[in-house]
Amino acid sequence: MRKIKLLAVTHHSRNNINPIRPEASQIIGLHRSGEVDVTVLCNPDSTLIPYLEKEGIEVLTDPLDKKISFRTMSKIRNILIERNIDVLHLFNNIACSNGATAALGLKAKVIAYRGQTGNVSRLDPSSYLVMLHPRLDKIICVAKAVENDLKKYLWGDKNRAITVYKGHDQSWYQSDSADLSHLPLHNDSFKISLVANLRPRKGLHVLMDALALMPKDINIDVLLVGADPNNEKIKEMIQRSTIPRRVHAMGYREDAPEVAAASDVIILPTTKREGLCRAVLEANSYGVPAIVSDTGGNAELVLHGYTGIVVPPSDPKALAIAIEKLYGDRELCKEYGSQARLRIKKQFNVEQGVDKTLKIYKSLLNN
Structure with a gap:
């Protein structure tokens, strides 16, 4: 069976690894599953890079410093086309606004990450660049409360919002x-x-x-x-x-x-x-x-x-x-x-987060 081709887009600059461990571990877990061909696009000074490269994951870079960047959109769109990407997973708002727009008209399934309640409105134009972006096929929420809150604002299929708990590993502590x-x-x-x-x-x-x-x-x-x-x-x-x-x-x-x-x-x-x-x-x-x-x-x-x-x-x-x-x-x-x-x-372990995310990928691609 052909591997799922994934492009994950994220931005991190903190020196402390703890804030990004769940995200990095999810990406690494998908890579280790043997079912996903992972490419990551992140900022050049991202603290993720050594952890991802150590696992053999290819890392590409872009500043990812503007909510609307035609340079970033062009880069993401070219990667989607050239690598025949199946799933575009966007881990923050800058990634979402640029990535979802870059995917317009392309076959890739687009997934965003939602980490908190509130700060979304149908009357706020900026919401349509992120959580209400029409190109989003799925929004992975960090908690059921976040999912339920977001569903109040989504147009159309409210089941686009789904909960996957972040995974933590006891070895980190x-x-x-x-x-x-x-x-x-x-x-x-x-x-x-x-x-x-x-x-x-x-x-x-x-x-x-x-x-x-x-x-x-x-x-x-x-x-x-x-x-x-x-x-x-x-x-x-x-x-x-x-x-x-x-x-x-x-x-x-x-x-x-x-x-x-x-x-x-x-x-x-x-x-x-x-x-x-x-x-x-x-x-x-x-x-x-x-x-x-x-x-x-x-x-x-x-x-x-x-x-x-x-x-x-x-x-x-x-x-x-x-x-x-x-x-x-x-x-x-x-x-x-x-x-x-x-x-x-x-x-709240890493394995459950990876398993549920992989099921979401497969479900989207089988529809």
């Missing part, structure tokens, strides 16, 4: 916990971490308000990964907690998963527009449970009362109660962490 000795932590404190690019919707203000509701003698330390300690707004937010000496802004860290591993619990109090949070997946893979708000795919990732706690979004009181519950019952906290690790291993 064997490093020692981060060394926190440089921080002024309190003896035997209960360590809480929030790992996020701290945009307002990530809910730092909700966590700070929750801390202000807690007993003043509670022995906790809060680790804010991604929070610039020199940012005035962050400083003001930390004061809002009423326990500023117990809140530590750690800035950007390439060892964010290891910081989570050094914690007792990870918090994600997102107020809206969430997908399937990588930070929670990473913490769970280290056996650290999570308290998350019920937005996007969080409630799919965390089983309330079994692998962690799910609270209503924008509810500091509920968040404070959840933190105090695990603070007061360390054995329950450890049990949640153990169950979380097992669940990630069973339901």
Whole structure:
């Protein structure tokens, strides 16, 4: 049987490999299946390149730095034609807007990736360059909540949206916990971490308000990964907690998963527009449970009362109660962490993501 000819288009520039591991592993898994002939188009400084080339995958490059680039469209279109590509898989918005347009009039099936809820509108012309692009045959969503949200906006066949969970590999999470000795932590404190690019919707203000509701003698330390300690707004937010000496802004860290591993619990109090949070997946893979708000795919990732706690979004009181519950019952906290690790291993592994993606390819090509 002839192999499926795949062109995957993606863009990455971070030094930290953790943010791109699920995507890279999916592409590599498709290559290793023996059923897919993989070509990757990515930016010249992509951190993906050495991992892909080590597997024998051919990598082509393009800046991929503009949402609408006639140069990029021309390059993608030429590859589709010259290599007789069967499937064009687009992993971000720049790839989608250029790739889907480049495929107009060609035979290749076109698949986009959708990583969060919200920010799509039938009245917004820019949406028709990405998720509402008429050339998309399938949109792989990172969570069922993302799929259901997107279906509200799709025209025509709403089943073009489908869920495939990102796959994580337990072998990625064997490093020692981060060394926190440089921080002024309190003896035997209960360590809480929030790992996020701290945009307002990530809910730092909700966590700070929750801390202000807690007993003043509670022995906790809060680790804010991604929070610039020199940012005035962050400083003001930390004061809002009423326990500023117990809140530590750690800035950007390439060892964010290891910081989570050094914690007792990870918090994600997102107020809206969430997908399937990588930070929670990473913490769970280290056996650290999570308290998350019920937005996007969080409630799919965390089983309330079994692998962690799910609270209503924008509810500091509920968040404070959840933190105090695990603070007061360390054995329950450890049990949640153990169950979380097992669940990630069973339901969010690389193999299930590769298998489901391959089935989608075959289904599209057999129609």
